[in-house]
Amino acid sequence: MTFVPILGDTLYTIAGMFWKILWALVLGFAISGAVQAFVPKRRMVQVMGDDSAASLFRAGFFGAISSSCSYAAAAMSRSVFMRGAHITASIAFMIAATNLVIELGFVLWSLMGWQFVVAEFAGGVLLIIVMALLMKLVGPVRAFDHVREAQTDDDTDEDVAVPSPLSLDGWRQAAANFMMDWSMIWKDIAIGVIVAGAMVVWVPDAFWQALFLSGGHGGDVSLLQMIENALVGPLVAVVSFVCSVGNVPLAAALFNGGISFGGALAFIYGDLIVIPMLLVYRQYYGTRLAAMLGVILYIAMAVTGFVVDLIFSVGGWAPDSSTVDVGSMEFFSLDYTFWLNLIFIGVGLGLWALSRQANAQSHCAHHH
Incomplete structure (x- = not known):
């Protein structure tokens, strides 16, 4: 019987992938929680009021310093849209909040290498540009405006006072944000790591090579494979049900x-069109607009994946798939990952303790 050793390999790979990205997750969420606590969100809507390049840049910046959870990003995107931000700027905010956040870069670096970090962030900017062009050319901007006019948003609370980075209360709030991010995203990360570990061990290379028109490890990627993989990558993501950080494993x-470099990027971007996200868009904007938004995002993801793949391949920067051999990785050793973890x-335990203090203070204040 080979089941027992295969199961052992699967559990080892799952545990190893989680160990490999643990420090990156804690660091990224800690920075995200601090930014949410100490960076004021006032005037966000006023500086995202149109679809100009400057407005999209500001939307991208605000998104990049916000939560990386896809569902939270979609909710915040709708909130700023309902308050008066342009729909294209709101979508740019959502893209940046899932694909330009620092924790995603750390996880990519630890698991897939620096080329993916550079390509992910450069591609994220390109993804926003392509999306904005599609919205300008064929996007239902007026229909979105009609949705806003017909609805009354209940998220109209004023921004609360921003605490000082030198105050203990401020860091309690940052810790509470840290734990909130974890609570929203841990299931996605767990699913991503478990499915990825199982796929590495159980799915034969021949299946992936057929699906992605691949000739195997180390082979040159043809133009046809670049195009096909960029088109297929987001579609595989649609049925994966996993958010951006969970998509990395x-x-x-x-x-x-065997998927191409650009296909892998397009797959990571595809977290915004997974089936649960499409259902969220439907709840927010209606079936027709949700479908149109999904199509626009899909086209932008495929185009971005292909263009980035082409540029990196021509420049000689695209990594070979054999450099990310998850199945033969040495996960547990006395290296930098061990000490960083x-x-x-x-750090994570300290933030958890501070978050409990914040919750206790909030509970007391509520009862007084």
Whole structure:
């Protein structure tokens, strides 16, 4: 019987992938929680009021310093839209909040290498540009405006006072944000790591090579494969049900299996069109606009994945799939990952303790 050793390999790979990205997750969410606590959100709507380049840049910046959870990003995007931001700027905010956040870069670096970090952030900017062009050319901007006019948003609360970074209360709030991000996203990360580990061990390379028109590890990527993989990558993501950070282990498994560099990027971008997200868009904007938004995002993701793949391949920067061999990674050793995990496990426990203090204060204040 080979089931027991295969199961052992699967559990080892799952545990190893989680260990590999643990410090990056804690660091990224800690920075995200601090930014949410200490960076004021006042005037966000006023500086995102149109679809100009400057407005889209500001929307991208605000998104990049906000939550990386796809569902939270969609909710915040709708909130700023309902308050008066342009729909294109609101979508740019959502894209940046899932694809230009620092924790995603850390996880990509630790699991897939620096090329993916550079390509992810450069591609994220290109994704916003392509989306904006599609919205200007064929986007139902007026229909979105009609939705806003017909609805009354209940998220009209004023921004609360921003605490000082030198205050303990401020860091309690940052810690509470840190734990909130974890609570929203841990299931997606767990699903992503478990599915990725199972795929690495159980799915034969021949399947991926057929699906992605791949010739195997180390082979040159043809123009046809670049195009096909960029088109297929987001579609695979649609049925994966996993958010952007949770998508990274899956992307590593797919890249290891033979998907092209750009196809893997397009897959990571596809977290915004997974089926649960499409249902969220439907709830917010209606069936027709949700479908049109999904199509526009899909086209933008495929175009971005292909263009980035082409540029990196011509420049000689695209990594070979054999460099991300998840199945043969040495996960547990006394290397920088071990020491960083020890440090950031301590940081995470400290933030958890501070968040409990914040919750206790909030509970007391509520009863007074």
